[in-house]
Amino acid sequence: EIVMTQSPATLSVSPGERATLSCRASQSVSSNLAWYQQKPGQAPRLLIYGASTRATGIPARFSGSGSGTEFTLTISSLQSEDFAVYYCQQYNNWPPEFTFGPGTKVDIK
Amino acid sequence: QLQLQESGPGLVKPSETLSLTCTVSGGSISSSSYYWGWIRQPPGKGLEWIGSIYYSGSTYYNPSLKSRVTISVDTSKNQFSLKLSSVTAADTAVYYCARPSEVDSSSWGNWGQGTLVTVSS
Numbered sequence: 001e002i003v004m005t006q007s008p009a010t011l012s013v014s015p016g017e018r019a020t021l022s023c024r025a026s027q028s029v030s031s032n033l034a035w036y037q038q039k040p041g042q043a044p045r046l047l048i049y050g051a052s053t054r055a056t057g058i059p060a061r062f063s064g065s066g067s068g069t070e071f072t073l074t075i076s077s078l079q080s081e082d083f084a085v086y087y088c089q090q091y092n093n094w095p096p097e098f099t100f101g102p103g104t105k106v107d108i109k
Numbered sequence: 110q111l112q113l114q115e116s117g118p119g120l121v122k123p124s125e126t127l128s129l130t131c132t133v134s135g136g137s138i139s140s141s142s143y144y145w146g147w148i149r150q151p152p153g154k155g156l157e158w159i160g161s162i163y164y165s166g167s168t169y170y171n172p173s174l175k176s177r178v179t180i181s182v183d184t185s186k187n188q189f190s191l192k193l194s195s196v197t198a199a200d201t202a203v204y205y206c207a208r209p210s211e212v213d214s215s216s217w218g219n220w221g222q223g224t225l226v227t228v229s230s
Contacts, residue, residue, distance in 0.1 A: 001172065034216035036156075043205055043220035044156065049213040056210070087156055091215035096169045098146075098158035098217075 002026055002090055004101035012109040019075040021104045023088035028068045032091040035064055035073045038103075039084045047086075048073065075106075083108055111135040113206045113221035121200075121228050127193040131206030131221060132186070139164060139184045143209060146217065147180060147191045149202040157202075162189055196228045 003026040013019045023033065031051040036044035046055045048064035051071060061076040075082055088101040117129035131145070138145065146161040160170035162180045170178045179192040193200060203223040210218025 032215045034213075036217075043223050044217070045220075046210065046216055046218045049210070049216040049218075053213070055216075055218060056212075089156075089216065096144075096161060097171070098148075098161075100156040100158065102155045 002029060002092060002097075002099050004088055004090055004099050006086075006088060006101040006104050008104060009102070010105045010107060012107055013078050014109045015080060016077050017109075019078055019082075019106055021073040021075075021086055021106070023066075023071040023073070023101050025069045025071075025090055029090040029092070031067050032093070033064075033066070033071050034089045034091070035062075036087045036089065037082075037084045038087065044087060078106070082106065111208065111219050113208065113219060115204060115206050115221045115224040117224060117226070119225060119227060121196055121226060122230050123197055123228055124195055127191070127196050127200060127226055127228070129191045129204055129206075129224065129226070130188050131190070132188050133208075134187070138182060138187045138189060142211075144214075145180075145182070145189045146207050148205045148207055148217065150205070150223075151199075151202045159191065159193075159204075198228050200226070201228045202226060 005024045007022045033051040035048040038044040052064045063074045085103045085105045087103045112134045114132045121127045144161045144163040147159040162168045177194045182189045205223045206221045207217040208219045
C-alpha cells in the first residue's frame with residue numbers, strides 16, 4: 001500500500017505571498033499525482049493532474065512539479081479565494097487504487 | 110455538462126447496510142471511456158477512496174473496506190450504487206460519487222455535491 005504524506009499540516013500565508021505545499025509518496029508513483037482544493041461544505045476541485053498539468057479553468061498561479069516520490073504544489077500569489085485545504089492523490093495502475101494525502105490547510109496569516 | 114448526484118438515507122443504524130445511489134446526467138454511464146467511483150470524507154478529516162467500477166463491470170475496492178463494499182451499475186437508469194455493510198460510527202462521513210475528467214483517467218475531475226451519512230442508533 002502506498003502511503004501519502006503532506007507537509008506542513010497548516011500553512012499561514014499573507015495574501016499576495018507565495019505558498020509551497022509538499023507531498024511525498026512512500027514509493028514511486030511516477031507522475032500519477034493529482035492535487036485538489038477543497039473549501040468548507042464543497043466537494044474537492046481538481047487543480048493539477050499528471051503532477052504538473054493544470055486542469056481546465058485553473059488559474060496559472062497554480063503550478064505542480066515533481067515525480068517519483070516528491071511533489072510540490074506552488075501558488076505563486078495567494079488570492080483570498082485560495083484559502084482552503086489542499087490534498088494530493090496518487091493513482092496506482094495495478095491494482096487500480098487511489099490514495100489521498102492527509103491535506104494541508106492554507107489559512108490567512 | 111456532466112453532473113453527478115448522490116442520494117440515499119442520511120441516517121443508518123450500526124450493523125446495518127449503507128446504500129447510496131449516484132445519478133449521472135449529461136453523459137452515459139455505459140461509456141467505454143470511463144470508470145466511476147465513490148470517495149468518502151469523515152467530518153473534519155481527509156478523503157478516502159472507497160472503490161471504482163469500470164464500464165466492463167469490473168470493480169476495484171480499497172483493501173481496507175473490500176470485505177464490506179459492493180459497487181454496481183444500473184445502465185438503464187444511468188446510475189451506479191454503493192453498498193457498505195456492517196457499518197459502525199467510523200463510517201459516518203460525507204460520501205461523494207465521482208468520475209475522472211475527459212483528459213486524465215488517474216484523477217477525479219467530476220464530483221457530486223456529496224451526501225452526509227450518519228451511523229447512529
